[in-house]
Amino acid sequence: MREPIGLYIHIPFCTAKCGYCDFNSYAGHEHMIPEYGDVLLREASLWRAAARGRRIDPVFFGGGTPSLNPPEEMRKILEGLRATFDVAPDAEVALEANPGSITTEYLRALRDAGFNRISIGVQSFDDEELVALDRIHSGDDAREAFAAAREAGFDNVNLDLIYGLPEQPLEAWKRNLEEALRLGPEHLSMYALTIEDGTALARDVARGRVTPPDPDAQADHYEWTCERMAGAGREHYEISNWARPGHRCRHNLVYWQNREYLGLGAGAHSYFDGVRFSNVLLPNRYVELVGESLAEGGERRSMRHVVAGETVTPETAMADTMILGLRLLDGVSLAAFRARHGRAVDDVYGAVLDEFVANGIIERTATHVRLTPRGLLLSNEVFARLLPEPVV
Ligand code: SF4
Numbered sequence: 001m002r003e004p005i006g007l008y009i010h011i012p013f014c015t016a017k018c019g020y021c022d023f024n025s026y027a028g029h030e031h032m033i034p035e036y037g038d039v040l041l042r043e044a045s046l047w048r049a050a051a052r053g054r055r056i057d058p059v060f061f062g063g064g065t066p067s068l069n070p071p072e073e074m075r076k077i078l079e080g081l082r083a084t085f086d087v088a089p090d091a092e093v094a095l096e097a098n099p100g101s102i103t104t105e106y107l108r109a110l111r112d113a114g115f116n117r118i119s120i121g122v123q124s125f126d127d128e129e130l131v132a133l134d135r136i137h138s139g140d141d142a143r144e145a146f147a148a149a150r151e152a153g154f155d156n157v158n159l160d161l162i163y164g165l166p167e168q169p170l171e172a173w174k175r176n177l178e179e180a181l182r183l184g185p186e187h188l189s190m191y192a193l194t195i196e197d198g199t200a201l202a203r204d205v206a207r208g209r210v211t212p213p214d215p216d217a218q219a220d221h222y223e224w225t226c227e228r229m230a231g232a233g234r235e236h237y238e239i240s241n242w243a244r245p246g247h248r249c250r251h252n253l254v255y256w257q258n259r260e261y262l263g264l265g266a267g268a269h270s271y272f273d274g275v276r277f278s279n280v281l282l283p284n285r286y287v288e289l290v291g292e293s294l295a296e297g298g299e300r301r302s303m304r305h306v307v308a309g310e311t312v313t314p315e316t317a318m319a320d321t322m323i324l325g326l327r328l329l330d331g332v333s334l335a336a337f338r339a340r341h342g343r344a345v346d347d348v349y350g351a352v353l354d355e356f357v358a359n360g361i362i363e364r365t366a367t368h369v370r371l372t373p374r375g376l377l378l379s380n381e382v383f384a385r386l387l388p389e390p391v392v
Helices: 030-047 071-084 104-113 127-132 139-151 170-183 200-206 215-231 250-256 283-295 314-325 334-341 345-358 373-377 379-386
Strands: 005-011 055-063 093-097 117-123 157-163 187-192 235-238 241-243 261-264 269-272 275-279 306-311 362-364 368-371
Touching (some): 005 250, 030 283, 055 071, 071 104, 104 139, 117 139, 139 157, 261 275
Parallel strands (some): 055 093, 093 117
Antiparallel strands (some): 187 241, 261 269, 275 306
């Protein structure tokens, strides 16, 4: 049997748009929620034949804020997906949720519907930092959301945190992480704040209203985080992700292991049958175009809601395996690379890897190549060098 594929469901609705966010998410569109769920299932039906014979694991509802959907809506979508695809009985079925949008009762209903992992967008426990990030919840909302998840029976909980905010002292970041560790989630995703083009934060920085984050301070925060998490006995398994043993995020592992996934919903990305493609961004257009795709007979060639796609060349596939795989602290398996691509890692990347090894950024073991602790801080430089040469 071929390996399972991941299923990503994009729910693009948010109560308000956070200043730093460049995700495909929209405030003020909640009226679309019931219709959008129906259209998601229609889109799923378009992929039923292509996905026949493939197990689905994991299933991940991301956003946006999936937890804005009422529980009966989430149940409807999940049951529809199970009726359409061969979802593994023990699949990880996860959702992203924002503090302030979830209660114990809501989460119990999701547990009953089959969700078994929740990722809570805490970002910070400090109310002033949350205001600076335009988050609409408080630190107390975050604590209550975690307690609600536990009361509802979720025993696989991730917390998202952001460090390296403008002028954030290391001590302030330490307080956030210590508070997260006291709660004791199974998984922590911690990312440095980045300024993304087109966001309100980018405009504020450009106008001098906000000081941009200091990369040196972010590096200090990161190094302290790595040490603290090791002391807390958590596996540092990806550049920005830590887990208790047995709780690595199956959804993100699909990406990092360069495996196949189908993305459903507005702006969702897919990697399936050797092609990377993405759906139209705007929820209204997505709804219209899925209708047109169905009217055209649902052939893959005539999927109107799929607006961009590229067949992955052997060179790009190898680069993807390297760039995504080096995000994992285990690194890239030499044997798996050869089995998948028919070439040895060193045949393709030997010269550039030698250079990074000499600089202490990459290390070779008998079975893998991987980033060193210094390389974790310089990963983007490594990834840029591994990209295939542009075709001119
Ligand atoms: S809640 Fe998440 S997806 Fe929505 S605007 Fe804020 S950061 Fe973006």
